[in-house]
Amino acid sequence: MPLTEQVKSFVELFRLRRDRPELLRAQVSGLTGQIPMMYLLLVTNSLALAYTHYDQAPFFLTVVLPAILTVLCLVRSISWMRAKAVLDDPEAIISVLKRIRIMSVVVSVLFAAWGLALYYYGDSLHRGHVAYFASITAIGCTLCLFQFPAAALLVVIVVLGSYAGFFAFSGTPVYLAISLNMGTVLAVIVYFIRNYYLSFSALLQSQLVLEEKHRQTLELSQQNEKLAHCDALTGLANRRDYFNCLNTMITEAERGLRDAGRGLKSGRFAVFLIDLDGFKPVNDVHGHMVGDEILISAGQRICTVLGEGGYVARLGGDEFGVILRDYDNEDMLEGLFSRICASLNTPFESVGGPVQLSGTVGIATFPAAARTATGLFERADFALYHAKRNNRGTAVLFAARHETIIRQESRIEQGLRQAELESEMSLVFQPLYNLETGEIYSVEALARWNSPELGFVAPDVFFPMAEKTGRVNDLTRNLFNRLLHEVASWPDHIGFSFNLSAHDLAVPEMMNWLIHRIKHSGIEPRRITFEVTETAILRDFDAGRQHIDTLRQCGARVALDDFGIGFSSLRYLHELDIDCLKIDRSFITPIVTNPRSQRIVKTVFDMCENFGIDCVVEGVETSEQCDVLRHFGARYAQGYLFARPATEFSFEPLASLPAQPVLFKV
Ligand code: C2E
Numbered sequence: 001m002p003l004t005e006q007v008k009s010f011v012e013l014f015r016l017r018r019d020r021p022e023l024l025r026a027q028v029s030g031l032t033g034q035i036p037m038m039y040l041l042l043v044t045n046s047l048a049l050a051y052t053h054y055d056q057a058p059f060f061l062t063v064v065l066p067a068i069l070t071v072l073c074l075v076r077s078i079s080w081m082r083a084k085a086v087l088d089d090p091e092a093i094i095s096v097l098k099r100i101r102i103m104s105v106v107v108s109v110l111f112a113a114w115g116l117a118l119y120y121y122g123d124s125l126h127r128g129h130v131a132y133f134a135s136i137t138a139i140g141c142t143l144c145l146f147q148f149p150a151a152a153l154l155v156v157i158v159v160l161g162s163y164a165g166f167f168a169f170s171g172t173p174v175y176l177a178i179s180l181n182m183g184t185v186l187a188v189i190v191y192f193i194r195n196y197y198l199s200f201s202a203l204l205q206s207q208l209v210l211e212e213k214h215r216q217t218l219e220l221s222q223q224n225e226k227l228a229h230c231d232a233l234t235g236l237a238n239r240r241d242y243f244n245c246l247n248t249m250i251t252e253a254e255r256g257l258r259d260a261g262r263g264l265k266s267g268r269f270a271v272f273l274i275d276l277d278g279f280k281p282v283n284d285v286h287g288h289m290v291g292d293e294i295l296i297s298a299g300q301r302i303c304t305v306l307g308e309g310g311y312v313a314r315l316g317g318d319e320f321g322v323i324l325r326d327y328d329n330e331d332m333l334e335g336l337f338s339r340i341c342a343s344l345n346t347p348f349e350s351v352g353g354p355v356q357l358s359g360t361v362g363i364a365t366f367p368a369a370a371r372t373a374t375g376l377f378e379r380a381d382f383a384l385y386h387a388k389r390n391n392r393g394t395a396v397l398f399a400a401r402h403e404t405i406i407r408q409e410s411r412i413e414q415g416l417r418q419a420e421l422e423s424e425m426s427l428v429f430q431p432l433y434n435l436e437t438g439e440i441y442s443v444e445a446l447a448r449w450n451s452p453e454l455g456f457v458a459p460d461v462f463f464p465m466a467e468k469t470g471r472v473n474d475l476t477r478n479l480f481n482r483l484l485h486e487v488a489s490w491p492d493h494i495g496f497s498f499n500l501s502a503h504d505l506a507v508p509e510m511m512n513w514l515i516h517r518i519k520h521s522g523i524e525p526r527r528i529t530f531e532v533t534e535t536a537i538l539r540d541f542d543a544g545r546q547h548i549d550t551l552r553q554c555g556a557r558v559a560l561d562d563f564g565i566g567f568s569s570l571r572y573l574h575e576l577d578i579d580c581l582k583i584d585r586s587f588i589t590p591i592v593t594n595p596r597s598q599r600i601v602k603t604v605f606d607m608c609e610n611f612g613i614d615c616v617v618e619g620v621e622t623s624e625q626c627d628v629l630r631h632f633g634a635r636y637a638q639g640y641l642f643a644r645p646a647t648e649f650s651f652e653p654l655a656s657l658p659a660q661p662v663l664f665k666v
């Protein structure tokens with residue numbers, strides 16, 4: 001390093017680094033314990049020197065001055081011992097260090113001068129003691145001040161420098177040699193102080209970097225922790241947090257139940273599952289941006305209704321979970337869920353205009369419904385499923401009767417898992433007729449299950465279960481094979497319909513299998529109609545649409561089943577290439593007396609006419625219904641009036657068609 005640089009780095013050692021507050025803080029904190037020690041060292045060494053010179057030097061130099069210096073040192077030492085290090089205020093730290101810097105000069109000058117004054121008394125042994133005192137004390141003090149190079153250097157330079165200089169001019173060879181020793185020690189000490197300071201400062205710097213890294217890692221892991229428990233869209237808790245909270249609540253409530261005798265907490269709470277009805281079509285029609293907006297405000301509305309006492313999480317999709325602690329009674333729950341339903345029934349404002357949805361709620365209470373997290377969740381989910389099936393937009397509280405259904409369903413589930421498809425499943429057939437000609441339009445194949453343990457189980461009970469247990473594809477394959485086998489003996493002009501489940505429609509392999517079977521059956525594909533429901537298509541609209549196209553490309557026909565009970569969006573009709581639409585029986589049953597049903601049915605007829613697709617009415621049971629329907633233009637019908645599902649049926653046209661009815665007003 002060039003000399004100028006050396007000098008610069010030497011001068012740098014005396015500077016207080018305001019830009020490195022952590023360095024200054026470390027210096028003060030190190031010195032706080034060492035300075036009292038330094039003063040004690042000074043006192044001891046100087047008293048020893050005063051003692052050896054007591055009868056050699058004047059009273060002032062051996063008693064008065066040492067006494068004053070001792071008092072000064074003790075006062076400083078005590079004040080250091082009592083003072084608490086000020087480590088949080090950078091200005092205070094700087095003023096402490098400045099004071100130490102000044103005091104190190106003052107104390108060094110005083111002691112050095114006193115030592116030199118004594119040098120003139122006594123023999124060579126006494127003078128040797130002075131030189132020894134100066135060197136050893138300066139080195140000791142420097143060690144105590146090592147962390148603060150400015151002070152350490154000042155001490156060593158003042159004391160060793162002045163003594164080395166003084167001895168250099170003493171003219172005595174021994175003292176000349178001592179002066180050389182002192183100069184060398186001084187140079188080595190300066191060198192070490194500088195090196196030590198540089199590595200100390202670098203160490204602190206890297207410690208600081210490490211601390212910062214640690215802080216960042218901590219912050220990141222806290223953020224991750226938060227994200228892991230938070231739903232990114234709504235800012236509410238997520239599914240994971242919901243189950244954590246549920247488990248905590250159960251532990252607390254179990255404790256509450258144990259304490260209940262002592263009049264403590266009630267030990268009960270309620271779990272709500274809230275599902276938005278009609279959200280999926282809104283998302284499909286208006287786009288995901290609007291869907292997201294609605295989910296956010298639905299979450300806010302639920303939070304507002306619940307207030308402070310409720311915990312709200314988004315469990316996924318359009319499903320929210322609520323945990324309500326310490327509710328008073330079921331009336332309170334009822335009031336609350338009515339308010340939640342009402343708040344979700346209020347139209348949502350969106351960029352695409354107001355959107356009308358509703359919320360269905362399933363509720364299970366601890367400990368009445370279950371005492372485990374999964375038990376509670378499943379029961380609330382079951383109550384929700386019931387509310388959705390029977391009364392959308394309302395709430396259902398899980399009750400004992402549901403437990404019976406659950407048991408029944410689990411028996412069915414079990415039975416279905418073990419069912420021998422070949423021997424237990426069969427098909428029945430129900431023709432659909434052309435009302436103008438009386439001829440068969442198509443024959444619908446309907447599945448029947450005769451379980452050895454459970455007896456006959458209705459298809460609308462076991463098909464959802466087959467979906468749940470993952471057996472539905474096997475079942476469909478089995479039934480379709482039977483149907484093709486059966487149809488082989490039918491006249492060529494008779495078409496037939498086969499129902500597909502949501503899970504059939506969603507699986508590409510199933511579609512390939514069906515097409516493969518049709519191609520190898522030798523049956524004209526046009527005779528086959530696949531019936532799919534809107535809800536099945538909605539599970540995955542794009543895949544559903546694509547699979548419908550695949551089936552039609554192979555030559556088969558596709559009918560939209562149970563039309564009217566789902567969301568019946570015009571978009572679906574517009575975007576789906578279908579051949580036929582089957583109006584659900586719920587519109588047909590009241591058709592004779594209900595003008596509203598009449599209007600709906602008439603509108604659907606007109607719409608089908610415009611789209612150029614066939615329209616079948618399902619569930620025609622009476623000739624009055626048939627009359628009304630024909631009056632409004634019904635062309636194809638299915639129902640007990642014409643034929644019930646059976647293993648056998650006639651291929652002949654209807655023997656008699658009801659007479660054309662009198663006029664009805666709509
Ligand atoms: P769906 O496809 O709407 O079938 C028509 C249902 O209405 C049949 O009930 C039929 O017996 C009944 N039905 C026909 N005419 C009348 C009537 O005039 N009045 C009344 N009250 N009911 C009538 P089923 O056979 O119990 O089937 C119920 C549902 O189970 C079917 O509804 C369909 O969704 C499903 N299903 C039946 N077989 C199959 C199948 O092979 N595969 C799939 N995926 N689902 C099937």
Ligand code: CA
Pocket residue numbers: 444499531561
């Ligand atoms: Ca059907």
Ligand code: CA
Pocket residue numbers: 561562582584585618
């Ligand atoms: Ca139907």
